[in-house]
Amino acid sequence: MASLLRYIVHRLVGTIPILFALTVVIFSLTRLIGDPASAYVTPQMGPAEIARIKEIYHFNDPIPVQYYYYLLGLLRGDWGFSRSQGVPVLEAIGAFLPATVELAFTAFVLSLFGGIALGTVSAVKRDRPIDHATRLFALGGYALPSFFLGLLFLYFFYTQLRWVGPGRLSDTVVLSQFPPAGTFRSYTGLLILDSILNWNGTVFLDALSHLILPSITLAAGYMALVARVTRSSMLDSLNREYVRTARAKGLDESSVIRRHARRNALIPVVTVAGVYLGGLIGYAVMVELVFLWPGLGRWGARAALTLDHAAILGFALVVGIVYILSNLIVDVAYAYLDPRIRAGRG
Amino acid sequence: MHTSILGYVQGGAEGAMTVGSSVHLAREASFRKSLDRRLEEFRYYLHLFRKSPLGLLGLGIVIGFLVIAVIAPLLAPANPVDPYIIPKTFVTDPQPPGGQYVFGTGPFGTDIYYGVVWGTRISLRISITLVGISFILGIVIGGVSGYLGGPVESILMRLTDLFMSLPGLVLAMAVAAVLGRSIENLILALALVWWPSYARIMRGETLRVKNENFVEAARALGVSPRNIVFRHVVPNAIGPLLVVATMDLGTTVLVASALSFIGLGAQPGTAEWGLMISDGRNWILDGRWWTVTFPGLAIFLFVLGWNLLGDSIRDLLDPKLRR
Numbered sequence: 313m314a315s316l317l318r319y320i321v322h323r324l325v326g327t328i329p330i331l332f333a334l335t336v337v338i339f340s341l342t343r344l345i346g347d348p349a350s351a352y353v354t355p356q357m358g359p360a361e362i363a364r365i366k367e368i369y370h371f372n373d374p375i376p377v378q379y380y381y382y383l384l385g386l387l388r389g390d391w392g393f394s395r396s397q398g399v400p401v402l403e404a405i406g407a408f409l410p411a412t413v414e415l416a417f418t419a420f421v422l423s424l425f426g427g428i429a430l431g432t433v434s435a436v437k438r439d440r441p442i443d444h445a446t447r448l449f450a451l452g453g454y455a456l457p458s459f460f461l462g463l464l465f466l467y468f469f470y471t472q473l474r475w476v477g478p479g480r481l482s483d484t485v486v487l488s489q490f491p492p493a494g495t496f497r498s499y500t501g502l503l504i505l506d507s508i509l510n511w512n513g514t515v516f517l518d519a520l521s522h523l524i525l526p527s528i529t530l531a532a533g534y535m536a537l538v539a540r541v542t543r544s545s546m547l548d549s550l551n552r553e554y555v556r557t558a559r560a561k562g563l564d565e566s567s568v569i570r571r572h573a574r575r576n577a578l579i580p581v582v583t584v585a586g587v588y589l590g591g592l593i594g595y596a597v598m599v600e601l602v603f604l605w606p607g608l609g610r611w612g613a614r615a616a617l618t619l620d621h622a623a624i625l626g627f628a629l630v631v632g633i634v635y636i637l638s639n640l641i642v643d644v645a646y647a648y649l650d651p652r653i654r655a656g657r658g
Numbered sequence: 659m660h661t662s663i664l665g666y667v668q669g670g671a672e673g674a675m676t677v678g679s680s681v682h683l684a685r686e687a688s689f690r691k692s693l694d695r696r697l698e699e700f701r702y703y704l705h706l707f708r709k710s711p712l713g714l715l716g717l718g719i720v721i722g723f724l725v726i727a728v729i730a731p732l733l734a735p736a737n738p739v740d741p742y743i744i745p746k747t748f749v750t751d752p753q754p755p756g757g758q759y760v761f762g763t764g765p766f767g768t769d770i771y772y773g774v775v776w777g778t779r780i781s782l783r784i785s786i787t788l789v790g791i792s793f794i795l796g797i798v799i800g801g802v803s804g805y806l807g808g809p810v811e812s813i814l815m816r817l818t819d820l821f822m823s824l825p826g827l828v829l830a831m832a833v834a835a836v837l838g839r840s841i842e843n844l845i846l847a848l849a850l851v852w853w854p855s856y857a858r859i860m861r862g863e864t865l866r867v868k869n870e871n872f873v874e875a876a877r878a879l880g881v882s883p884r885n886i887v888f889r890h891v892v893p894n895a896i897g898p899l900l901v902v903a904t905m906d907l908g909t910t911v912l913v914a915s916a917l918s919f920i921g922l923g924a925q926p927g928t929a930e931w932g933l934m935i936s937d938g939r940n941w942i943l944d945g946r947w948w949t950v951t952f953p954g955l956a957i958f959l960f961v962l963g964w965n966l967l968g969d970s971i972r973d974l975l976d977p978k979l980r981r
Contacts, residue, residue: 329820330820330823330824333820333824334824337824337829338832341832341833341836344836344837444711444712447712447969448712451712451962451965451966451969452958452962454961454965455908455912455957455958455959455961455962455965456958457912457915457916457919457932457935457954457957457958457961458916459916459919459932459935459936459939460935460950460954460957460958463935463939463942463950463954464950464951464954466942466943467942467943467945467947470943471942471943471944471945590825591825591826591827593825593828594825594826594827594828594831595827595916597827597828597831597916597920598916598919598920601919601920602939612828612831613831613920613921615835616831616832616834616835616920616921616922617835617920617921617922619835621836624831624832624835624836625832627828627832628825628828628829628831628832631825631828632824632825632828632829635823635824635825635828636823636824639823
């Protein structure tokens with residue numbers, strides 16, 4: 313346990329320069345956009361106020377001094393003003409982050425279980441039709457643009473079947489369950505979790521039915537990736553001596569595969585899954601746009617189009633932080649599972 | 659490569675004692691021998707490749723797109739104003755496929771068939787430029803740091819690790835948004851986040867190759883470091899990088915079209931598949947499925963083709979997977 317603790321401290325310290333690098337990259341972008349003051353200017357301001365903004369934010373100082381004040385501002389919670397949304401950037405992030413987290417997390421769980429199942433079948437039935445079909449599916453899921461898949465889903469399930477609309481909740485549910493008419497209280501912003509805490513079945517079912525299509529859309533490409541890694545890792549593992557030993561012992565084939573081959577094959581899968589977990593939040597942008605999902609990505613995309621610089625930079629920064637932290641969590645979880653890691657690096 | 663260098667070593671030792679022409683002859687003979695061996699190896703791989711149905715499918719799709727790109731003006735007569743802008747008929751309502759418009763029309767009466775055909779050229783331009791930049795940067799940065807080691811390596815690899823631990827898509831999105839909307843800026847923004855994985859693979863391969871006998875031999879003979887890197891190390895280290903590059907020729911289009919779909923990329927009206935889907939997406943809820951289906955299938959097939967091809971090549975080169 314001491315070695316695990318040392319590993320965690322080691323990784324935490326290692327994260328600091330990465331976070332610094334992220335702020336340097338974002339800071340360089342703020343100086344690329346021309347006038348950095350544009351991130352703080354609201355339409356109502358006159359020239360005198362803009363000059364005052366430049367004074368307050370030290371935009372007339374040398375670049376390193378400006379970077380210092382930029383960092384100081386970030387730490388104090390001053391991330392600028394999102395013009396497209398009409399609220400401070402940090403407030404917008406607080407409002408949009410839960411929706412994205414709910415979507416990305418559901419997609420992550422779906423793709424992990426689906427991908428491991430597909431990859432296992434494919435490896436066990438190597439070079440049979442089912443292997444070719446699964447590989448084609450895995451490559452197909454990867455090659456299908458998420459925004460295209462999402463639009464196809466919308467066409468079939470919304471336009472044709474009239475099943476469920478875009479967004480996180482139906483209007484009727486919002487009107488009947490949320491204040492002022494209803495009593496639904498928001499604790500975390502994650503609707504599934506909140507509806508359980510409220511013990512509200514209507515919101516739970518409605519939120520779940522809205523969540524299914526976007527999370528499958530986001531999961532598809534990722535599931536394909538997990539399936540590919542699982543397949544090649546399983547093929548490797550099936551040729552190993554411990555599998556031969558298990559078979560020689562007379563174990564039945566299904567427990568050889570599940571308990572001996574797959575358990576060992578999952579280590580690289582966990583690594584890959586971890587590496588791409590943070591990326592899901594980035595790829596959620598397209599899915600959020602298609603399904604009108606009120607998350608970070610849709611806000612970021614709108615900001616990019618309306619040249620809402622403060623929002624773009626805040627969006628990149630918050631996704632970067634989530635990305636770095638999720639990598640950290642995955643690494644620590646991985647070190648906990650596999651003692652060789654912490655011995656090697658700690 | 660291996661044999662050719664060993665041959666070169668022998669030839670060099672003889673040549674020092676006799677005249678230069680024998681060196682030349684020995685070199686030529688060893689070159690021919692290595693060429694024969696390479697050809698034989700190639701035939702063997704070709705034989706294996708023929709047995710992989712998915713690889714052949716990928717190759718077929720890729721060749722199909724290359725042909726479409728080359729004969730685009732024959733398939734769809736070029737727009738006289740700018741061939742990469744889809745001509746408009748100003749019939750605002752999208753018309754279903756059939757008649758004059760094989761794939762139907764999009765918003766403002768854009769010919770979807772024209773967009774799909776000319777979009778092939780734009781997609782190839784994006785993928786080849788982007789993969790090319792990443793490939794070259796990867797070889798130089800990965801090769802130099804792997805070969806030289808020491809402080810150069812730690813600085814370059816720290817930089818690579820830093821870039822790899824930042825969210826690529828979102829950074830590219832921010833850079834493209836700040837630079838302004840154009841295909842060139844899109845390529846630039848993506849290149850900024852794409853090269854690190856190439857550098858990392860190249861470094862690993864260089865480390866593996868630089869300790870091989872033939873490199874030792876070349877070094878002992880006094881071949882200049884530049885020649886060792888470019889004539890001996892790079893050609894032997896490049897294999898895994900080529901597999902990744904083949905797959906990335908598809909993947910880059912997937913990512914670029916996604917950014918284009920958001921609105922960061924081609925200017926409105928361009929024959930770019932992601933942009934066409936973005937234009938058509940308001941119509942699909944009205945039941946005009948063709949506005950997004952055809953450009954969507956084009957992206958899907960393009961990415962699928964390159965990935966099937968790359969995947970089969972990797973399986974071929976990996977002796978562990980060959981039974």
